[in-house]
Amino acid sequence: MTATHSLGWIGMGRMGFPMAERLLKAGHKVAIWNRTRAKAEPLAANGGRIADRLDELAACDIVFSMVSTGNDLEQIYFGPNGLLAGSGRRPKILVDCSSIGVDESEAIASRLKEIGCAFVRAPVSGNGKCVKAGKLSSVVSGPKDAFETIAPYLKVIAASGISYVGEGELARICKIAHNVMLGVVFQNLLEITILAQKAGVPRHAFLDFMNASVMGSVFTKYKSNALVNLDWTTTFTAPLLRKDLDLGLQAARELGVAMPITATAREALQAHIGAAYLQGDPAGYLAKDFATLLESVARNAGMTLAPENVPTPTGLETEG
Known part of the structure; x- marks a missing residue:
């Protein structure tokens, strides 16, 4: 697939790494930042550009994030060394795939609106194995035009399906x-x-x-x-x-x-x-x-467990 937008990715945890990897394997060029750079470096072999600073991703058209908490997301966007800390360029669309609270997301969305960044909420269903097996899904809310722009990229990540449910925080x-x-x-x-x-x-x-x-x-x-x-x-x-x-x-x-x-x-x-x-x-x-x-x-129940040592398929065979 030929990229038509420049992409950035923030977060290389158990979910973020394989999600960004799917974009790279699909032929997209992705700039990647992670707090611990070493966790992102293996993706350089797939064509990922590893950024030293978050603000390097500010020049991207679309920036995805996958972090643990709402506080993490706020710091990544607005912190002293955050994505939007500088006075220069801004991504057109920010797509957050994390699981955070509605109030936290609303506060972040309000600040982004003030500076002209569209905010798409796209939390996902599944774990890292689901990502690799092509069985991740996503529920999405936010501006409809922004969703339509990011949908081709999100479909690469959430290959099992994406569901647009409306504006605002409905995806949360x-x-x-x-x-x-x-x-x-x-x-x-x-x-x-x-x-x-x-x-x-x-x-x-x-x-x-x-x-x-x-x-x-x-x-x-x-x-x-x-x-x-x-x-x-x-x-x-x-x-x-x-x-x-x-x-x-x-x-x-x-x-x-x-x-x-x-x-x-x-x-x-x-x-x-x-x-x-x-x-x-x-x-x-x-x-x-x-x-x-x-x-x-x-x-x-008054029981002590032991492994049964029986091979048990998971149904998550990784895609070739």
């Missing part, structure tokens, strides 16, 4: 709702898996049945290997999931929506995070994948 609401469902569904999946195991059903056999049924999904399938073999390789952490459940409950309070199931799932997650301090290395344990929640559910 959709992403928060999405991650609330993730937390609730996953908590229930863990509970029924332990229920079946305590009755004598191996985890791999139960999850195989669930994934083949109408209740199975892409999500339950790709998390099954972790649950069967206790593979806690990080895709998403429990503290980040707690942040998203808190955002969902905050939105529910503001909009007057009762969400008792979400509140219960949030408390189960908090109990898991609290129990991590009994592990002796809470920071290390909580940096593992949120699938470690299975251990808390098992412990509450």
